[in-house]
Amino acid sequence: MIEFCESLERYVRRATDPVRVGCTVIGGENPVAVQSMTNTDTLDTEGCVAQIGRIVEAGGPVVRLTAPGRREGENLRAIRDALEVQGLWPGRVALVADIHFTPEVAMIAAGYVDKVRINPGNYNDEDGGKLRALIARCRERGVALRIGVNHGSLSPRMVDRWGDTPRGMVESAMEMLRTCRAEGFADVVVSMKSSNVRVMVHAYRMLAAAMRAEGMRYPLHLGVTEAGDGADGRVKSAVGIGALLADGLGDTIRVSLTEPPENEIPVALELTGYFAERAGHEPVEPIEDASSYSPCEYRRRETDPVGRVGGANVPLLYGELDGEELSAVSDGRIVLLESGNRNPVADWRARILNLSARGDRRPVILRRRYRESSLLRLQVRAAADFGPLFIDGLADGILIENDGGAASPEELRELALGILQAARVRMSKTEYIACPGCGRTLYDLQKTLAAIRSRTSHLKGLKIGVMGCIVNGPGEMADADYGYVGSGRGRVTLYKGREVVRRAIPQEEALDALVDLIREGGDWTEPER
Known part of the structure; x- marks a missing residue:
């Protein structure tokens, strides 16, 4: 390492x-x-x-x-x-x-x-x-x-x-x-x-x-x-x-x-x-062997699947487990790993690496309980705590709990799914790779992103780049499936991947043209009524 x-x-x-x-x-x-x-x-x-x-x-x-x-x-x-x-x-x-x-x-x-x-x-x-x-x-x-x-x-x-x-x-x-x-x-x-x-x-x-x-x-x-x-x-x-x-x-x-x-x-x-707040946190279990840890390349921890948990399966939310999988949590075939440490990333990582060092191939679901009354604070803290473990391929499931009233069950679910999507381990919604805008921006980014989102947010797993100018697009949206890039005052260029498909079209036509492009690419589905 x-x-x-x-x-x-x-x-x-x-x-x-x-x-x-x-x-x-x-x-x-x-x-x-x-x-x-x-x-x-x-x-x-x-x-x-x-x-x-x-x-x-x-x-x-x-x-x-x-x-x-x-x-x-x-x-x-x-x-x-x-x-x-x-x-x-x-x-x-x-x-x-x-x-x-x-x-x-x-x-x-x-x-x-x-x-x-x-x-x-x-x-x-x-x-x-x-x-x-x-x-x-x-x-x-x-x-x-x-x-x-x-x-x-x-x-x-x-x-x-x-x-x-x-x-x-x-x-x-x-x-x-x-x-x-x-x-x-x-x-x-x-x-x-x-x-x-x-x-x-x-x-x-x-x-x-x-x-x-x-x-x-x-x-x-x-x-x-x-x-x-x-x-x-x-x-x-x-x-x-x-x-x-x-x-x-x-x-x-x-x-x-x-x-x-x-x-x-x-x-x-x-x-x-x-x-x-993290300095001087509670002690973390010493790592016995870190040779399985790959901090600079994604490598999923090898586990034996139990139902849909572990193995090659996408990470699950705890609320998605069925009866047999919940039984496996109860009897220990799936490890429910809770951390109350002020440094949960180091705590979880050490304990999971030690499981692997001992040849223990059980899947791991991470659990942490918060007491936040602010939704922003809950979002930031949970994302910063859980996200690194999924970026590193070390975990198979997620359970976020909060006793402070900051989030409804649906908001907790959306938060967990957002963390998994950000870590690129499970795509459950449309992802918008949208620049923040600067003095180079050639149109109203916030208004345009809202309009694109209203037409395409049902396309789960699709990545759409929305870039204010040619400086940020196409390079910075290289990961996107489709791109909408400002190319002049009132003009937009559309991309499929990194390839220009339509150049400098009037902005008033651009959203419809983007939808047509997604249809032509075979990635369009009609929204549910």
Whole structure:
């Protein structure tokens, strides 16, 4: 097993060197910082300033803005100056420029903001001169750098060598990190984002191990990109981010929701607050043999099925068990594993790995009881607790109980199914891979996602990408079966998988055209009346 964290049995934060980003310090002994991103046009100074103010008031001290071109890059100065007049910058908010395509714009933005996020896929020059020039510019002003790797936008060179894989993501990041270290530039944060939670978790763990092997202590920025909205977006984010925070990985997080950006902050604060309580948790059973654990690739624990539980069967909800399966729980042929430990991930994982080490092939159903009166808190905590065990293939069933009145039986059922779907072990509903929107977005994402959901939510197991612009689509929705991508003002391009099917059609026709495309692909069923 690769060494990606300090301990599988104790909650210990990964040791990192602190990086100052304006008024916020990321990494070191500092609490995990939360952040968000504007979805206003970066040329709209007034709109950006107002939205940044709402994010700060919600509790987000770091805000990112897109700068797709020179004009947007230059306008970051006007936004910064307006925030300074209002007393928000530099003391209450750190500004980050998001540069996806153009290294030239990164150089401009570095003159005005506290951190610049770049995509390694756009720094492909053989001698690394573009990156070194940006490092020099950042060093000059005390600006931090985020190396932001996205699963769907690796360089052709990396894809040719490693494929569209977590390994390719890690190699892409490590190549740039080695250049930063060679230049003596330490103000670097790294991210490894994907809309596929399993890919995202594996990539971060693999990166942490690679940095550990080379003595690198750069902080990690965590996030599940294109998580969607509502309960699904919150659960999906909590499963992915929680799986990493549980093992001490992560120094700053962003929960990406297709909603007003200030809505992301309460979810992020719930997550960071939950893990802040974890230090000094009750002892966990020592792991006898961890050789069966595969943290960087999905491998289902081998069990002997009992009825529909275990073996190759999809994980079940406890309420779905029939009489014989319930009897098997009662007599111990199926293990009902409850945890009251403040570190349930480590507790469950150790006990299950020890079962395997002893040759015990009984299926395992996880059980945990909460006492939450807040539905959001219940969603976040349950997703962060149960999700990692299913990402790792260690469990065969799930039982969430709550005594605090936060959720009805149906809401508990939907929460459990959402956790299993986020972990990619059981698809029970339509999944929307929807970006949160930014200044590049070419249509009303929230309204459009709601309209698409109203027509397609009955298509269980189908994955539909809803992307605001060509930057996020098709790359970031590479996992989707169908895609709806903004390709111009009032224009939408439709995809089947990664293939363009209809290009630049009027938006008023696009939803009907998407439904027709799903019909033509043989994936349409009529909703039940």
